[in-house]
Amino acid sequence: MFWIRPRTTDDRGKPSRVANHADLKAAGIPLSLIGLPLPGGKEFTTKKQPTKHHWSSLIAFLGPIPTFVAVVLLSKVFRIQSTPVILTMLALGVVFFWWVSINVWLWVFAHRFVKAIRPTGRCVRCLYDMTRCPTEEDDCRVCPECGSAWKIELAQPQLTL
16 A cells, blocks of 8 residues: 655754654554544545545546646637647646645645644654653653654643542
């Protein structure tokens, strides 16, 4: 299966990749607890169960329609009669919408992942348990595994009386 590597910056501004679904699975963290979209932005189900589709998949699917309209209008305006040129323009437009939807999905996933994983006390990059790492002057904890610095906001237990 194809696994993606979304990227973000740590809390000190250093570029860092974000752990992905395979890393979560290897660490034994269920996706349902974090509330993240599945890779590719879809949930595939069987036996006609309802499915959830991520909006970036809709962009990738509907993106070729405005591309086709734009190519037809440009070919009329500039009087392009060559079929290979029109097909090349159409292919480039479809690739552009696919590229945009994948990058938007990666950006959304990275930000959701950072927001979801911080309360667990784990490093966003390598999922190392950082609850025992010392907090430095800027409230960051530096991961001893990968060197990323994160402001870990541990979830506080709620007391009931």
